[in-house]
Amino acid sequence: MKIHEYQAKELFKKYGIPVPEERICHNLSEIQAAASEIGIPCVIKAQVMVGGRGKAGGIKIAKTEDEVKEYGEMILGMKIKGLEVKKVLVSEVVAIETEAYLGIVVDRTHKKVVVMSCKEGGVEIEEVARQNPEAINKVYADPVFGLFPHRARKVGLFLYSEPKVAFACASIAEKLYKLFIELDASLAEINPLVLDKSGNLIALDAKINFDDNGLYRHPDIEAMRDRFSEDENELLAREKDLSYVRLSGNIGCVVNGAGLAMATMDLVKHYGGEPANFLDIGGSSSPQKVMNALEILLKDENVRVIFFNIFGGITRCDDVANGILAAKEKLDIKQPIVARLTGTNEDKAMDILKEAGLIFASSMDEGAKKAIEVLKGV
């Protein structure tokens, strides 16, 4: 789960990580009030959960009251990578001496939490990792003992030569680590970490992602979820305990298992079609779950054909078949359905569906091809 910059900064504050003076605003008058409180010049930052806000014109320094109004009006409501800006952050201007990068992630390879730092700030760390990996300093936390103070100092001493600043940075690294661990984050990033002209460190931008598996024990974090910046279908799917991701194609896919669901999308594409979604109905799928899946799928108006790819194991094909039948009745499905149901109780499924007007396929390749053919015919 992602949260906005302003939310991440609230958490930073709670953990004692220094952030600029700033206010979150929902409309122009709030922006103007915030600007006069914080002082002009000030920074106006679009709050959308994508990178590249600066390049897209979503971050501006307003030097006059007029500019506050101008940029405020401009940024509020603009679209960045398809996302509408509904909130902006009005922030003090920080006198930047140097910019650095400080981030924490779980290193999947070493199975440890790693603190990454880079003397260049504002960078896309994955790009640096690819092109100039030695510019990144990695300091690992012990899997059990956490980030030892001496390792935090190592982070600080890598970024700054002045001991006072280095140890202030070490303290920030320790706090960021504490936040990361206590909140089950999957990413916590200060980018850039700014050393200002007075010699103080300050987190100019903030990004925190959370491990979905850990959210159950952090209702306060779950409550930060911005439902308006998420896809409606994806929200609905999560509520119904289904995994769904919207794509831009027109062949709706219903699959059991995440790997097979991805492979199904890939196969559709392989044969020249365009998948409309990723959808995993999970292991022991009841007819009701199949109903729910179809209901979500059909909310996407781009879907023009539905492709069921079920490899029965724990999932029983007859359960899926019953779900399809029930859904057809209840939901008035107009789109043709291509069904490939194999494995546990596939014969029963065929019996159930034989009168249902489906297009059957005996392999996933055949299913994908038929779905594409049908589409051309429709």
Add this chain to the structure above:
Amino acid sequence: MKIHEYQAKELFKKYGIPVPEERICHNLSEIQAAASEIGIPCVIKAQVMVGGRGKAGGIKIAKTEDEVKEYGEMILGMKIKGLEVKKVLVSEVVAIETEAYLGIVVDRTHKKVVVMSCKEGGVEIEEVARQNPEAINKVYADPVFGLFPHRARKVGLFLYSEPKVAFACASIAEKLYKLFIELDASLAEINPLVLDKSGNLIALDAKINFDDNGLYRHPDIEAMRDRFSEDENELLAREKDLSYVRLSGNIGCVVNGAGLAMATMDLVKHYGGEPANFLDIGGSSSPQKVMNALEILLKDENVRVIFFNIFGGITRCDDVANGILAAKEKLDIKQPIVARLTGTNEDKAMDILKEAGLIFASSMDEGAKKAIEVLKGV
């Protein structure tokens, strides 16, 4: 550091460990009020930090209002093992089905925290350990991962066969462990842990000792210290950063180093004398520290001769000598002083002290003997 039963029970409550309904009282009217609130019959328990309160008559069940008054008056102010009872706990009567022992300590041999349990409650666990060790179940916490839930369940399943009670007990063990770790305890004991007639577990008595080395990070625990039940000299010594323990003899000992201080006491006893105290003035002792030591020592009116046993290393004998001189001047010391000062700057010390009227010894044996002789002569 030790605390009273009622304080331990307050901590139990905070950690969710069930305790009887009870009130702490300082005088008879409070006792009577508490009794009527809690209901009669009730238990009246002396709050002193020693074992064997029951045997000493410090715990009584009052069955009538008259008995509340009678026992209240009797217990308040009584002396148990030399300690005056200044507070009593008035507690509900629990209908006991079974009694067990549940305690947590640091196992010095294995360097781990261990949960000890015994199906017999109210016992002196060290006695059981000596006489019937197999009656004690030991479950170790992992040094880093703590008390795994399955190990806590093992504790519960050892004490109780009924799963519901066993798991309730496991939960209590987990809470007691949490308290132990979070508060730097050195002992946390529920003795007895009672299963009442309704099938509920309840901590009928509570004992918590704390690791002095951990107290600096628990000011709230330090604040629980009952200064009135500690020896005045020992309190004063702690404030002055000296280790002092009062004994019943008349030869006051001033030594550098805890081991040597004990050996000095033992030596005094060995040659037929009676040490008045343990006193370690520590490593790098300044003249001021020696002054402080003598000041504390002299508050003990039993002290009739003072024996300095200093093995100079980091401790400089001249510092000690200067301290003695200064103290003699300021404190009007009437008792004879036997001094054995050897090691770093011992010659300087002799120069400083040659006119001070001390009795010198060249070895600790000689010093101990001279102190005893002097005493006989005085």
Add this chain to the structure above:
Amino acid sequence: MSILVNKDTKLVVQGITGRDGSFHTEQMLKYGTRVVAGVTPGKGGVSVHGVPVFNTVEEAVAETQANTSVIFVPAKFAVGAVYEAIDAGVKLVVCISEGIPALEMVKITGYLKDKNCRLIGPNCPGLISPGEAKVGILPGHIFKPGNIGVISRSGTLTYEIVDNITRAGLGQSTCIGIGGDSIIGTKFIDCLELFAQDPQTEAVVLVGEIGGRDEQDTAEYIKREFKKPVFGFIAGKTAPADKRMGHAGAIISGTSGTAAEKIKAFESADIKVGETPAEVARLIKETLS
């Protein structure tokens, strides 16, 4: 031969009295797995499908000499169940349960460091040595004893590929679902090291997906020292960035962890990558015959 599980596997099922635990105990027994014990705290003394149930894994191991555990308990209790299994001294722990926070897996990894125990999963279908033993939820009937080792981050996708392999007339030595989470107990390389030592295994199939760089690390390892032929499949070529595709570990972070880079890494290590699940089986068939 085979790796990790075989006829000597003596299995304890943690969470045996639950719906999934009970169902799959029956399935595993039917397959011929020696399920010797079950554990559900507080249910000690009952039996499930004839398997005795104990209160603790320690007891189960003491009474039945179980050497392998499979975990079917809800996410909130799964972490504790893993520690209990390791603590009881079993040599192999297979955690089917999903939903374990990544940071708990980091800690479990720390706990395992000095233990003589291997963890497979979590969030995995388990593993099977066809004809010998099945530990987990894989549908036994699609497997056939043979010489192909299969290692996969996925469940049903594995079945799809195995089904194709079996239909192509080939069998499997051992098939391992290593799990779809970002931190897992046993990774591709760990399995390859075992397959390298297993004379029965003549070739290996790696079924990877987007997210992380386990496939890339594995490709390096294979270049360096793995001698048997390897085949590969990567799911998620059409997956968008920064979206979790079902599995907690199946996520492209920014521009890293894409299917393209994984396929490239595989190909650089001479791993034959199938475009479709069916093609994987064809490639194996062509190469091995």
Add this chain to the structure above:
Amino acid sequence: MSILVNKDTKLVVQGITGRDGSFHTEQMLKYGTRVVAGVTPGKGGVSVHGVPVFNTVEEAVAETQANTSVIFVPAKFAVGAVYEAIDAGVKLVVCISEGIPALEMVKITGYLKDKNCRLIGPNCPGLISPGEAKVGILPGHIFKPGNIGVISRSGTLTYEIVDNITRAGLGQSTCIGIGGDSIIGTKFIDCLELFAQDPQTEAVVLVGEIGGRDEQDTAEYIKREFKKPVFGFIAGKTAPADKRMGHAGAIISGTSGTAAEKIKAFESADIKVGETPAEVARLIKETLS
């Protein structure tokens, strides 16, 4: 020969710029110890008594190949200093600092489990191999090279006993102050195992005190397998119960950990126990000549 420290010891002093660290660095240098580096975070670049100071132990080890660390930092930072030393790969860490909570020592013990590193202390005077190297705060001049190994829970009491031994004309192979806390890195038995292997050491003195049962455990070990003559002293025969006698570990709990039971255990293992420090030296002299 000797144990643990010798002419090859290359020492890094943690907290070298502090009052105690600086003073004892000078003392150790004067004794002939190879003090190769000091560490104080933020003071990297300066030098103390000619010893270069680094910001981290890692750097110090990299630059000077230090293999041993001695810690002189306040209690609140001592725990972190111990982890830093272990983490930097030194083989021996000697923690002079006192005041470390017992539960922190429990955790440190857990951390040490799979490390090739030994901790001595905390709350100890350090150790000395006379004529070779001194690591800690022991007064060097009272020691003399020889064949007696000394292991002690105490500081000045050890000096008292060593002084008597030296005056009796005998010398020491290595003398180790293991520390007065309840949980310590290296115990009597650990040292005895090393002395057993050291040909220079002909006899060993154990200086124990009230509290715990390390002396009792040690007596069992000696009965079982330690072949060299052992002498003993126990401090605290007159100590009352339930009172901490200076050292955090010197406390009789109820009725256990008394001097009497320790002396009894020693005697049952044929350890000659001196009634007074001077008698210990006499007993050794008598036995060895």
